[in-house]
Amino acid sequence: MSFSISNFLSDPFAITTVSFGLISAIIAIAGAGAANQSDFPHFSWWGIVYQIVVIIIILLLYLCNTIELYKFTLVGLISIAFIYNTNSINWLIYTTNDSGFLCCAAGCILLSIVNLIWILYFGGHPESPTNQFIDSFSLKSHNHGHLNSNHNLDDDNYVNVNPVTLPHHSSSSNLQVGSPQFQDNNLRQSQLTTNNRSTNTPYMSSSQLNGLENFSSSDVRDLNNSNPPNSFRYKAKALYSYDANPEDINEISFFKDEILEVEDIEGKWWQARRSNGQVGICPSNYVKLLD
Incomplete structure (x- = not known):
């Protein structure tokens, strides 16, 4: 939990709704204070105070960046406030024409x-159309972002990954020009150059991987072992279970409360590694x- 004003200021939805709620509460308090207290319903005072407490709770959760963990609790608290307000409206409008009441x-x-x-927002799923539209304005990378199984996002929202380095064969210098081994080696070198120049896509497509099937199992082990063991600097806890898109080989599945090692946490999709060593991308929301 990191208490920071930037957690609140980076979310336009939070700024708009909390500010609108505080202004509305001030208007209600001003009218209640100006009304004739002998006729003013006492439950309306309690409803206004309760509403202010709910607004403060929402503000604190945004400041601590823990709003995602208490969404269902907030739905219950806000529903009670909604009932108080609607009852007060019915009483205040139809009882008298006093300006304070109105x-x-x-x-x-x-x-x-x-x-x-x-x-509607806190009770909705992160992938619901309303939540996706609202979260599209957020400046934060977590929090309740839009998931797209095809990853049709901007390039700077993708995860940056280190280019794949093919294993070096010390015996390549002994190959004879024109031999099948020599031609195969040149093919691999050209594919490596093509992959390194493809900077517009962060992950290699299946067409870019053509030729890798010719490597032996020892080459594959060398390729896997070339990744630095400490490249994942952060740890994250899964808030929900996630099933990877079977059509996207870059995604990984994980379970709720699972601890993942993550890296490149600026976009909506983070590079992650599970405890079993599986590496891929996961949705940041x-x-x-974890601190």
Whole structure:
């Protein structure tokens, strides 16, 4: 848990809804204070105070970057506030024409609107259309981003990976020009050059991997062992279980509460490694960085 004002300021949805909620609560309090207290319903005062407490809780969760962990709890708390506000609106509007009553009712109507928005957002799945649209404006890389099985994202949202280095054969200098071994070696070298020049796509396609099937098992072991063991600097905990897209060989599946080693955490898809050594990419809004 990292308390930072940037966690809140980097999310336009949080800034808009929390600010709108605070302004609405101020309007409701001003109207309640100006109303005739002998006729003013006491449960409306309690509903306004309860609503302010809920708004403060949401603000603190955003500041601590733990809003994802309490979404379902917030739905219950906000639903109670929504009921208080709607009951107050019905009482304040139809009881009297006092200006204080009507001002408080206007504040409660605005609070009901923001509560309804919060219920739809916090109660929705991260892949729902409404959540995807709202999260598209967020400046944060986690949090409740849009998942696309085809990864049709901007290039700077992709995970950067180190270029694959093919194993070096010390015996290549002894190959005779024109021999099948010599031609095969040249083919591998040309494919390596092509792959290293392909900077527009972070992962090699199946067409770029043609020729690798000619390597022996020892070559594959050398290739796997060439990755630095400490290249994953961070650890993350899975918030939900995730099943990899079977059509994308770059994705990995994982279970809820599983600890992953991650790297390149700036985009919506992070490079990750499971405890069994499986390496691939995972959606950033399904995991949470550990301190």
